[in-house]
Amino acid sequence: MTVINGYEQSDREEKLDILNLPSLEKKAKDIIPTGGFGYISGGSEDEWTLQENTTAFNHVQIIPRSLTDMENPNTETSLFGNKLSTPIMMAPAAAQGLAHSQGEKATAKGVASVGALMSQSTYSSTSIADTAAAGNGAPQLFQLYMSKDWDFNNALLDEAVKAGAKGIILTTDATVDGYRESDIINNFQFPIPMANLAKFSEGAGQGKGIMEIYAAAAQKISPADVKRIAEYTNLPVIVKGIQSPEDALLAIGAGAKGIYVSNHGGRQLNGGPASFDVLHEIAKAVDHRVPVIFDSGVRRGSHVFKALANGADLVALARPIIYGLALGGSQGVASVITHLNDELKIDMQLAGTQAIEDVKKAKLFRK
Template sequence: MVEAEKRTATAQFTKIDKDTQALPISSEDWEQRARAILPDGPFDYICGGSGAEETLAANRTAFQRWAIVPRMLRDVSDRTLSITLFGQQLDTPILLAPIGMQGIAHPEGELATARAAAAYNVPFIASTVSTYSLEQIAETMGDAPRWFQLYWSNDREVSASMVRRAEAAGYGAIVLTVDTIMLGWKRRDFRNGYSPLKEGKGLANYINDPVFCSRLPVVNEEAAVQEILRNIYHPALSWEDIGFLRQQTRLPILFKGILHPEDAKLAVEHGVDGLIVSNHGGRQLDGAISSLDALPSVAEAVGGRIPLLLDSGIRTGADIIKALALGANAVLIGRPFLYGLAVAGEKGVARVIDTLISELDVSLALSGSKSVSDLNRGILTRL
């Protein structure tokens, strides 16, 4: 069965599932359903951004400034969405972004998300501050592709320990988030008096780490939270720290949070294996450039030497087409799958993934392309 036929069969199977058929289709509908289910604290933490949320809004409006100019009469009957990243073939150019503390959306949290991702062979990027440990997530996923996102610790040995654990548990890459040297100014969370980290929702990787636990006077939730807060924000992080990280693992290392082309050049010079162009979904520096607007100049600076991924603002198959045409090799999906998780657990995440894949396939065909690797800036116009 060819890839397009597999996707059609999957869609047909989904349609006969009455429970799934009742689920939303659009990201906007998922968000509305999640709003009706979740309390203010968790919902605003998930959907909100920092400051006045200018960058949060910019991540979406940036896509509206580009239009696809489709080509016709190209015979797109035989299509493929597959890509290769770090020697591994993936069925689609879609990955699930690292989102911490998914237990605030659903009791099964990352385990439900991981099962849905594994079913579609979509790489799941597990967060350092997950509700379940990286080993539990790995066990849930079996041989399915997964990466580990690292929040740098001021205690280097804790970072080293987590990276070694991820490699031992079968994770395929390390994603170092570089834009969280301090916590973004999140007005919604202040208004709600809400911090899932302080409530102990993101402890699993820490309380299961022998090096971290060795730093605690007593291993309990209160002591763990205080130690995390002392270490998770790292304004002293610099390029000199990258050599230490490289010594801890043979896995590819990607930086998540790069927006400036000069930083992209420095990353290549320091031997970083891949970049994720991201402003953290508008959750860190408000007023920052949108990820999509930053992508072309970063792509030019990288010059195809290392893979380039885009995070922040992706909601539709057409969005994915635009990101790939502007230089990304793949994209990360964030809030939409978390809304799906909140509404319907594993089935909700699966529905979000299935919808995006199906919409991407249709958008690819209608753009006049047979493969995502064929996409380039020539099919776009700036409005």
């Protein structure tokens, strides 16, 4: 155990024996301090959308197939020419030092070890360079919480380019913080500095609540910002927080090279639809012009399958991977992704889909 400013961080480093991803939450709650766990696990208001995100996967069913003359499904895929062993990726999630002393460095190491895609948050506990180094050359994306201060934005984007980021995720659904009651109950303030804020913020986020952190974020984000980031970095820009076909088309029109369907894991607008329920119509509007990434509520291999068959190209998650980080460090992260990918392979076999492209073409049963 490491203690920083009175906050106890896990130092665990071990493979995990996983029954299923939902079972990790209770185990992680036992070792992550109350305030940190509430921040990681919580959603906004009464958490209806958070719960609906997972329930919504039951709105469609996978059609079993037989006599398909296949075995050993292959989960390899790619994004922007970067080869990946799985369509499962790490969603950008802030302050992973709340779960483990090595934070995003351990996450990046674990993600890379299983051939998955890593993305790191502006509000990471470790720097862009350190997180990239921990991935040892594996592909990573950098997620930008756009600031009102473009000197700040440009400095982060410069570091991401220098570190070899393969794309920029622009989060657009967090111009203000969702009303997260668990943080209020716990009077939660970040006990650990956010490395990427160090050059621009006294204390680098330490001792502040999430509402204070978001106060420096841009409340106005427009298509022109997508174009500006793309031209500045010469990297693909993926617009995150898309929940409607109209916004997807706006983003593509502004030059976005990827659409990220997400409701922030139920942490922002409570009462909005489950992310899975809007995925199909957004994917139809995108019509394969750019890749579609999806997250929010993913807990099972069948969820990954359904998201891919519903129009996604990659499927992201964060909370279960962060629980694995707390319970087992980089090896715990690898264990979570491997377990979920193994569940996906079983579903692929039983649905008669040999490759990820076959899963994308699979028909779902819709009542």
